Amino acid sequence: MKYPLSPDVKPEFCTSGTFMRLPTENPNAKLAIIGLPFDTAASYRVGARFAPQSIRQSSMTLFPYNPIQKVYPFDETNAIDVGDVSVIPNNIHRSYELMEKAISDLMKKGIVTIGLGGDHSVTLASLRAAAKIYGPLALIHFDSHTDTWDTYYDEKYWHGSPFIRAYEEGLLKPSKVFQIGIRGTLNHPGDVEESRSKLGFHVITTQDLMEKGFTSILQKMREKIGQTPCFLSFDIDFVDPSCAPGTGTLEVGGFSSRETLQMVRSLTEFRFVGFDLVEVLPPYDTTQITSLLAATLVYEFASLAALEAKNKHKPQVNKSVLSPYKKQ
Template sequence: MQYPLSPDVKPEFCTTGTFMRLPSSRDDAKLAIVGLPFDTAASFRVGARFAPQAIRQASMTLFPYHPIQKVYPFEDCQAIDIGDVSVIPHNIHRSFEVIEKAVKDLMEQGIVPIGIGGDHSVTLANLRAAAKVHGPVALIHFDSHTDTWDTYYEEKYWHGSPFIRAYEENLLIPDKVFQVGIRGTLNHPGDIEASIELGYHVITTPDLKERGFQDVLNEMKQKIGNTPCFLSFDIDFVDPSCAPGTGTLEVGGLNSFETLQIIRSLTDFNFIGYDLVEVLPPYDPTQITSLLAATIIHDFASLAALKIKKEVTAELK
């Protein structure tokens, strides 16, 4: 049977509980959806533990074919949804361990993971797994915050610190890290400079508007090249008028159309993993945030399918 199941096979409301009703296993799987429902590292609103299932539910309204990239991403990748990692709600370090193991196991099998968070702390576990399989990696990070703050109430591990901890653990190649969409008020004048001092490239939303994304894209291509790259997307990159269901809202962001245009232009990178974080269903009564998140995941899968097609074409040559 071809997956994901289309509405003319089974109505959208008849869900299996997986993303777009994907199976939990298939031979030759090259892409896997994995839920990362940990949210107790959040500093303000909580509820992102419920995001994986909310986003899966919203995915029921999507169709299998991607008309922009001209692929059937989930079929081309033999995609699966392995369900949620069994995190420990009150213990961030044990949760990181189980997330890292699940993601590392997928990567070692040649399966590209798309993680559905959860708060942004889970990305540190994903990067630990990626570095063990691929060595230090490049990173494209879409967010309104740099998440390179050192401590919060003297705690080093929280959703505002994954990318300073990743730097300290040598999980990233600093001059191949791009943080895009940063905006909003700050605790201190040097908050953004702290990321730059790590060697990261910080593109604020005003920078993005002034330069245009094509210019930023060209710089990322030149710096990152074919280096294994992880893509982390915090839904608060998007303006809250389009994505209200998140934990730390920042006005003045891009709309959903602009966001999808950006993601769909990322066709020339060697992505070895993705995650999407900080969707809070309790603050998303009309499901527009979850639907946008599901659409972005569909786009991630399309990028993975395009990469597979390029590799097959190269082998035939």
């Protein structure tokens, strides 16, 4: 029998606790869901520690076949859900070590990971793990903020700094980093421009996206990134609060869930080695629409990975790369 079990085989409310009732082990796994429930690097609202289980619960209403991509995302990848990393609240560096090891252990086996955050600080652990195995990475980053702010309350490690830390540690190829959907008010006039001028990232604001259209941005990403191992990080506040109210730093003027899904579904032909979905806060998601959108996006990430597996374009581990980043 195919897995995961669809709701017409077993009721949605009869859950095993995993994403779409995925098994926790499979020797042929090419894809793994992993919970990263760390949220004490957030600057305002907290609660993203509860997101992995909320996203898993919302996934129960999804069916196993993706008619847009024409794949069974979890069958094609023999996907598993390995549960949550036992992070340590308020100890970001120890939590980074635990998350990095768990993700690295999966990636060493050639498994593509999908991390369920957690606040956006958790992405640094995933990038460390991936870069250690694949070398410096390309990055596609959906967000309303660049998350390249150096310090906050004199702290260098928080959910607004993962990508400047990743840049400093040599985890990324700056010319192959695309930050998409940036909008909202700023502390200083140069906050966005510094990502372009100092770090060398491609920053596409919401206004840019509205004027140019996603098709032109996608073409540029394909030209610049090519087949470089790529990580996709998705902050749910990329989406307008009307469609995703359960998040920590709300920014109005974003994209609808339909528009967002269209963009994500178009990200074929990239060599993804990992994904994450962050900043879902279930305590502020009373109708569960944010968690449902998050679960659907994870499903779409899995579909992109399944297309890779189906076409036999497997990410190749760069064994010559030992540690491309400097210890801070």
